[in-house]
Amino acid sequence: MSPEKTTEEPSYLDYKGKYRGIFSWIFSTDHKRIGLLYLFSILTLFIIGATLGLLMKFELIAPGGTIMDAQSYNAFFTLHGIVMIFAVVIPGLPAVFGNFLLPLMIGAKDVAFPKINLLSWYLYVIGVTLVILSQFAGDGPPDTGWTFYAPYSFRTTNTMLPAVFGAFVLGFSSILTGLNFLVTIHRMRAPGMTWLKMPLFPWSLYATGWVQLLATPIIGITLLMVVAERTLKIGFFDPTLGGDPILYQHLFWTYSHPAVYIMILPAMGAISEMISTFSHKTIFGYRFMVVSILAIAFVGYFVWGHHMFTSGMSGTALYAFSLLTFLVAIPSAIKVFNWISTMHKGSIDLQTPFYWAIAFIFVFMIGGYSGLILGSLAANVHLHNTHFVVAHFHFIVFGGTGFAFFGAAHYWFPKITGKMYDSRWANIGLILFFIGFLALYAPMFYLGFKGMPRRYFDYDEVFHAGNIISTMGSWILYSGLAVIIINLFSSLKGGKKAPSDPWGGKTLEWTVPSPPPVENFTETPVITKGPYDYK
Amino acid sequence: MSMLVEIHRDDLASKTGMWLFLFTEMLLFGGLFVVYTVYRFRNQVAFHLAAGELSVVIGTLNTVILLTSSATIAMSVTAIQKRNKKLTLLLLGITVLLGIGFLINKYFEWGGHIKENIYPGSSILALRGQGDVLFYGLYYFMTGLHALHIVIGLVFIGFIISFVARDKVNSGNFVLLENSGLYWHLVDLIWIFLFPLFYLIT
Amino acid sequence: MLTLISVTITQISLGALTVAVALLIAVIKSFFVLRIFMHLKFETRMFSIGVAAVTLLICVVIIITMLDYLFR
Numbered sequence: 164m165s166p167e168k169t170t171e172e173p174s175y176l177d178y179k180g181k182y183r184g185i186f187s188w189i190f191s192t193d194h195k196r197i198g199l200l201y202l203f204s205i206l207t208l209f210i211i212g213a214t215l216g217l218l219m220k221f222e223l224i225a226p227g228g229t230i231m232d233a234q235s236y237n238a239f240f241t242l243h244g245i246v247m248i249f250a251v252v253i254p255g256l257p258a259v260f261g262n263f264l265l266p267l268m269i270g271a272k273d274v275a276f277p278k279i280n281l282l283s284w285y286l287y288v289i290g291v292t293l294v295i296l297s298q299f300a301g302d303g304p305p306d307t308g309w310t311f312y313a314p315y316s317f318r319t320t321n322t323m324l325p326a327v328f329g330a331f332v333l334g335f336s337s338i339l340t341g342l343n344f345l346v347t348i349h350r351m352r353a354p355g356m357t358w359l360k361m362p363l364f365p366w367s368l369y370a371t372g373w374v375q376l377l378a379t380p381i382i383g384i385t386l387l388m389v390v391a392e393r394t395l396k397i398g399f400f401d402p403t404l405g406g407d408p409i410l411y412q413h414l415f416w417t418y419s420h421p422a423v424y425i426m427i428l429p430a431m432g433a434i435s436e437m438i439s440t441f442s443h444k445t446i447f448g449y450r451f452m453v454v455s456i457l458a459i460a461f462v463g464y465f466v467w468g469h470h471m472f473t474s475g476m477s478g479t480a481l482y483a484f485s486l487l488t489f490l491v492a493i494p495s496a497i498k499v500f501n502w503i504s505t506m507h508k509g510s511i512d513l514q515t516p517f518y519w520a521i522a523f524i525f526v527f528m529i530g531g532y533s534g535l536i537l538g539s540l541a542a543n544v545h546l547h548n549t550h551f552v553v554a555h556f557h558f559i560v561f562g563g564t565g566f567a568f569f570g571a572a573h574y575w576f577p578k579i580t581g582k583m584y585d586s587r588w589a590n591i592g593l594i595l596f597f598i599g600f601l602a603l604y605a606p607m608f609y610l611g612f613k614g615m616p617r618r619y620f621d622y623d624e625v626f627h628a629g630n631i632i633s634t635m636g637s638w639i640l641y642s643g644l645a646v647i648i649i650n651l652f653s654s655l656k657g658g659k660k661a662p663s664d665p666w667g668g669k670t671l672e673w674t675v676p677s678p679p680p681v682e683n684f685t686e687t688p689v690i691t692k693g694p695y696d697y698k
Numbered sequence: 699m700s701m702l703v704e705i706h707r708d709d710l711a712s713k714t715g716m717w718l719f720l721f722t723e724m725l726l727f728g729g730l731f732v733v734y735t736v737y738r739f740r741n742q743v744a745f746h747l748a749a750g751e752l753s754v755v756i757g758t759l760n761t762v763i764l765l766t767s768s769a770t771i772a773m774s775v776t777a778i779q780k781r782n783k784k785l786t787l788l789l790l791g792i793t794v795l796l797g798i799g800f801l802i803n804k805y806f807e808w809g810g811h812i813k814e815n816i817y818p819g820s821s822i823l824a825l826r827g828q829g830d831v832l833f834y835g836l837y838y839f840m841t842g843l844h845a846l847h848i849v850i851g852l853v854f855i856g857f858i859i860s861f862v863a864r865d866k867v868n869s870g871n872f873v874l875l876e877n878s879g880l881y882w883h884l885v886d887l888i889w890i891f892l893f894p895l896f897y898l899i900t
Numbered sequence: 901m902l903t904l905i906s907v908t909i910t911q912i913s914l915g916a917l918t919v920a921v922a923l924l925i926a927v928i929k930s931f932f933v934l935r936i937f938m939h940l941k942f943e944t945r946m947f948s949i950g951v952a953a954v955t956l957l958i959c960v961v962i963i964i965t966m967l968d969y970l971f972r
Contacts, residue, residue: 275708342715342718342719345714349711350710379722380722383726384727395818398828398835399835399836406737414732414733464957465964483967718950724955724958731958736966886933
């Protein structure tokens with residue numbers, strides 16, 4: 164371990180400010196503490212969502228009702244979707260790792276608007292509380308799916324308003340986070356850090372910030388319209404009053420497709436950091452990576468109709484959206500190529516985050532290819548609303564954002580906590596999780612291709628074998644998750660003390676102590692070199 | 699080594715933040731313009747006829763009110779730069795009064811329609827046909843959401859008035875006043891588009 | 901000023917052009933509000949680019965959505 168200059172600065176964890184105990188956390192405007200507040204909340208919601216998934220899979224282990232009836236299954240997949248999408252994967256990487264690392268990686272003391280940062284977290288907590296409460300409200304939990312499609316979303320007699328408002332509030336939290344990061348990156352980069360000297364994780368947060376800012380208001384207004392439809396019978400989506408349910412789908416997906424880029428762009432940024440560090444080599448094609456990040460965010464705005472191919476849109480719209488969908492795949496492919504090229508002839512250090520990164524590339528590519536299949540109009544007719552779609556988005560979102568999240572959790576664990584995690588248990592957890600993941604989701608491609616619909620609690624006997632494998636996969640995955648999470652928590656107590664730079668990384672966060680002091684840098688760094696300067 | 703505690707103020711960051719927030723508002727209403735475009739395209743005659751029932755006089759009056767209030771708040775920024783606190787407060791006060799005037803007009807306008815049983819969900823409206831239902835649905839929703847933003851803007855300006863009075867916002871530190879002006883101008887901009895789309899398409 | 905023009909012009913029924921003219925005047929009005937009241941003439945160019953980009957984005961979203969409705 165390298166000899167450390169002991170600074171008199173207390174770390175952000177030991178810092179004693181105006182408040183004591185839990186109030187020093189929930190009233191803190193320190194971006195590092197807020198990142199951890201988010202981590203705690205998001206982890207809780209993730210466990211809730213994962214448990215819902217586990218129970219859903221248990222229901223599906225056999226045809227017919229196993230542990231629940233059809234209506235309950237509808238409520239389960241609705242909450243699973245709302246929790247996972249709005250409360251876990253969309254905030255996920257930006258709110259946790261973005262908050263913690265962004266100022267550190269650009270040489271700043273904090274984000275541009277620390278109080279608004281804390282407000283974002285408060286809004287997050289209010290939003291998820293509303294979503295959870297929706298389960299216990301008067302007329303039964305929401306049963307529309309997380310997509311709240313009209314006309315059912317305003318006709319169902321189940322209670323919809325708390326869930327809809329919850330999603331609205333969570334959207335507002337997301338907008339404020341994006342706004343904060345955009346201003347931070349524009350105004351607070353350290354002297355000498357030009358745009359093209361900024362590392363790729365901040366770049367990904369920048370592009371994500373624009374998507375959060377410019378896409379989320381659309382779902383805000385759409386949800387308000389659903390409320391108006393339910394309470395005032397305003398008629399926007401009600402065919403009996405002249406409205407068009409397909410217009411709801413247009414508006415919903417105009418946000419929800421860019422939302423998946425909110426999920427994946429920071430993941431890609433984090434993966435870039437990990438691959439560069441553990442290959443001890445600068446990122447191959449840095450400029451192409453930057454352009455690809457921006458291109459994905461930009462083109463991703465115009466492909467939303469590929470969720471609606473069978474809805475009744477015009478032929479012109481079908482062709483336009485399919486073409487644009489194929490275009491948006493190109494920058495993602497560029498990134499994969501560049502990651503592999505970064506590793507080529509690098510000096511690989513086989514650490515847990517690196518294993519997560521290569522696992523990411525594997526599952527992300529499967530998810531991506533299956534997306535191209537779904538983007539083909541003729542194939543989509545057959546595959547829409549089958550388990551093929553379920554497999555696609557779990558590979559690309561859970562595989563993509565999820566794997567990147569776990570990789571990032573291990574990669575930056577020493578920096579955040581000042582401790583090293585136990586790498587043996589971390590790797591065991593990863594292997595269990597990976598095997599479970601593949602067993603859970605790969606059969607769904609086959610099942611969907613053979614015609615098994617999604618969001619049904621029952622299925623034909625011919626799909627039984629595939630479902631058994633899938634459900635058993637969920638048990639293995641869940642136990643892998645348990646090992647990973649328990650290992651990280653126990654390493655908090657018993658882990659070895661971490662140096663500033665355990666991995667030999669070159670970005671700015673590795674130049675400060677682990678864990679960092681409250682104001683991050685004792686002296687504002689001055690940047691003269693590129694972000695991954697490995698020679 | 700001890701930390702220098704810097705009180706660092708970045709007005710450009712503050713203004714940038716406000717502009718970014720204005721972008722979200724533009725997109726919020728943008729979604730409604732999508733809905734308007736689609737339904738106007740599908741119900742051109744009905745929209746055309748229903749628009750004729752709205753009072754162009756009140757609409758024009760409101761447009762003038764809002765444009766004037768935009769001017770007064772813009773002038774207040776110049777006033778505070780010239781260290782004229784009294785004038786600043788006067789102009790802000792006029793802005794608020796004009797805003798309230800707008801809301802009062804709206805109240806009477808909506809009241810008129812509601813007396814004739816034209817409101818979302820009413821059976822009379824449903825009887826008039828789908829085009830009318832959609833027109834008035836959009837009318838109430840868009841002008842209603844706009845009015846809500848007027849209220850928010852007035853509250854914001856109210857706070858600024860108190861800050862100016864207490865010198866927390868002054869000639870050396872007036873970015874908050876500028877930001878409240880930006881928000882108010884946006885509210886004006888939205889109305890500039892709502893006005894022709896609902897009142898002038900006859 | 902411009903408001904009075906827009907009101908009077910649209911009283912003359914120009915048929916299909918009425919909407920276009922009214923919107924054009926709205927655009928001109930907003931140009932003035934943005935440039936002078938909102939100070940864009942004197943601020944960093946980034947803000948003007950942002951406003952233009954967001955406006956363009958909304959227009960493109962409307963156009964793509966109309967690709968569905970125009971051709972059904």
